[in-house]
Amino acid sequence: MFTMKWVTGAAMLACTGALVACQGGADKAPGAAAGTPTPSGAVTGAPTPPAPTTSSAAATDPLLSGKREVTITRVQGSGKPLEISGRLEEGGDTGGRTLFVPTPIGGDRYVIRAFGTKDGHPANDDPSCWQVNGLDIEPELTIGAVVCDQDDPIQRFTIIAKGDGTYAIGSETRFLQHLPGNGLVLKELGNAKLDTTFRFADKGPADRQPIN
The missing domain is CATH 2.80.10.50 (Trefoil (Acidic Fibroblast Growth Factor, subunit A))
Structure with a gap:
């Protein structure tokens, strides 16, 4: 009985850790890995949109x-x-x-x-x-x-x-x-x-x- 409770607790802990990891990844905007977040949450180093072709x-x-x-x-x-x-x-x-x-x-x-x-x-x-x-x-x-x-x-x-x-x-x-x-x-x-x-x-x- 003790062994079963320990295994269940370990599984729950692993699942909780996975959720935290997933949540942390979801908080990042696409492409955030390419740059560094600024205090305002903007990502530096992200690709710059192309300039318009007409003046x-x-x-x-x-x-x-x-x-x-x-x-x-x-x-x-x-x-x-x-x-x-x-x-x-x-x-x-x-x-x-x-x-x-x-x-x-x-x-x-x-x-x-x-x-x-x-x-x-x-x-x-x-x-x-x-x-x-x-x-x-x-x-x-x-x-x-x-x-x-x-x-x-x-x-x-x-x-x-x-x-x-x-x-x-x-x-x-x-x-x-x-x-x-x-x-x-x-x-x-x-x-x-x-x-x-x-x-x-x-x-x-x-x-x-x-x-x-």
């Missing part, structure tokens, strides 16, 4: 959503919209394209598609894209229009909202600036202040049907 600006600003056509005008300029044919210019009246669709491609980068006037001509509905002119010599680079390829790094631009309805446009570490006698160029700021910004005006939905 916050593109998510909240319809003009940067890729769904609206805009004209772009230099704030400090003549008031004439930018146009692009061989080169991005300010109101050059060269018959270039003046309607643009800044299209987010992730990481605060944009491809800027260019269209002609909506006049029923199919060629105007086929987009071209801004691209840094590769044949230019530093430190002043111009922008031309080419066949769109968002995987090409020199077709990726930054667009930064300045908080007053204006935007700064750049590529890598350069910003699009106006230089007297040289027009619009991409240039390093250095110690200079950014004094060239742009306004975007909504011109309707980006609903073109390209030829191809």
Whole structure:
């Protein structure tokens, strides 16, 4: 009889220990073994969720959503919209394209598609894209229009909202600036202040049907 009571007590003790061990494991959040709990209960060293691929600006600003056509005008300029044919210019009246669709491609980068006037001509509905002119010599680079390829790094631009309805446009570490006698160029700021910004005006939905 004594032996049976001892065995029963030992079994109960083992079961109790197992429950404690199980309960201790259940208290740990999944992945807690990969890090160290902090006083607040959070686990350090846990995997970090991937960053969103689209910028916050593109998510909240319809003009940067890729769904609206805009004209772009230099704030400090003549008031004439930018146009692009061989080169991005300010109101050059060269018959270039003046309607643009800044299209987010992730990481605060944009491809800027260019269209002609909506006049029923199919060629105007086929987009071209801004691209840094590769044949230019530093430190002043111009922008031309080419066949769109968002995987090409020199077709990726930054667009930064300045908080007053204006935007700064750049590529890598350069910003699009106006230089007297040289027009619009991409240039390093250095110690200079950014004094060239742009306004975007909504011109309707980006609903073109390209030829191809």
